[in-house]
Amino acid sequence: MQFRTSGIPEQAAPNHASWAGDGLSAAMAMVVTGARRRAVRDGDRHVDTAHLLHSLVESDPEVREAFEGGPQLARVLGYLVQRSIGYGLRWQGTQEDSGAFPAVREPAGEGWSPSAAAAMDRAARDALLRGERHADGLGLLAELVADSRCRAVEVLERAGVDVERLRARAQDRAAAGGPQG
Structure with missing residues (x-):
């Protein structure tokens, strides 16, 4: 599927040197594709952290496990779904840049908000530091919530999520290699 008319370039994700040499894992490529699709559907020019969060929650069972049960997850999904029908419309036409982390300013980052590109970059770096080839959903979730001023955290x-607690749970589970009790 081509997305050129949306203003979001065709590449799947920013291609930063700190990302794993051969790109994204199949699971993360699916997350990125879902986030891009949401951005197009929402009429946004950039994939932002809320698009990534939505795609993560829908596609990654380990990410869903990091939340405190079904009711909390349902509230989060409710807000994410409402984005295109009211909540979040004030974001339309603006580029997300919380300023909390250095923005990635490369041509390959076109079509990505600085906050989303920085979260993807940090998740990839953290995975490499742990000796893993690719970032995973839990690692990306932990990096999304590390930016207290991004749209995903908003x-x-x-939705009533204790963001610090969620971040700790995501980091603990990512470090342990998946769902833990």
């Missing part, structure tokens, strides 16, 4: 807070 959605989570509005």
Whole structure:
């Protein structure tokens, strides 16, 4: 599927040197594709952290396990779904840049908000530091919630999620290699 008319370039994700040499894992490529699709559907020019969060929650069972049960997850999904029908419309036409982390300013980052590109970059670096070839959903979730001023965190807070607790759970599970009790 081509997305050129949306203003979002065709590449799947920013191709930063810190990302694993051969790109994204199949699971993360699916997350990125879902986030791009949401951005197009929402009429946004850039994939932002809320698009990534939505795609992560829908596609990654380990990410869903990091939440405190079904009711909390349902509230998060409710806010994410409402994005295109009211909540989040004030974001339309603006580029997300919380300023919390250095923005990635490369041509390959076109079509990505600085906050989303920085979260993807940090997740990839963390995975490499752990000796893993690719970032995973839990690692990306932990990096999304590390930026307290990004759109994903705004959605989570509005849904009543204790963001610090979620970040700790995601980091612990990512370090342990998946779901833990």
